[in-house]
Amino acid sequence: MDSKRLHVKRAEEDRIGAAQIRAARALLGWSRSEAAEQCRVGINTISRLENGERIPGPRTMSDIVRVFNDAGVVFVDGAGGAGVLLKAKTE
Numbered sequence: 001m002d003s004k005r006l007h008v009k010r011a012e013e014d015r016i017g018a019a020q021i022r023a024a025r026a027l028l029g030w031s032r033s034e035a036a037e038q039c040r041v042g043i044n045t046i047s048r049l050e051n052g053e054r055i056p057g058p059r060t061m062s063d064i065v066r067v068f069n070d071a072g073v074v075f076v077d078g079a080g081g082a083g084v085l086l087k088a089k090t091e
Contacts, residue, residue: 015075015077015082016061016065016075016077016082017052017082018049018050018051018052019082020075020082020083020084021046021049021050021064021068022050023083023084024068024073024075024084025046025050027073027084027086028068028071028072028073028086032046032047032050038067038071039063039064039067040063040067041056041060041063041064045060049064072086072087072089073085073086073087074086074087
């Protein structure tokens with residue numbers, strides 16, 4: 001991956017807020033415990049992230065976002081505000 005693409009990806013992760021993480025988890029029907037397991041982080045990391053108490057380091061945040069993306073979550077941030085969408089499953 002080239003450095004320009006890394007910069008764009010990191011900027012996207014910097015804009016993802018606590019409410020979006022909570023909403024993403026709810027869309028997937030995951031408990032905090034399940035989200036922590038899927039993201040391979042401690043439950044306290046998910047709790048603190050969702051409460052806006054702590055932003056994980058860049059690598060951890062990237063991993064968390066990737067897990068949610070892989071599960072079908074799309075993080076959006078536009079003129080209408082920030083939110084999350086769940087992609088339709090294609091089989």
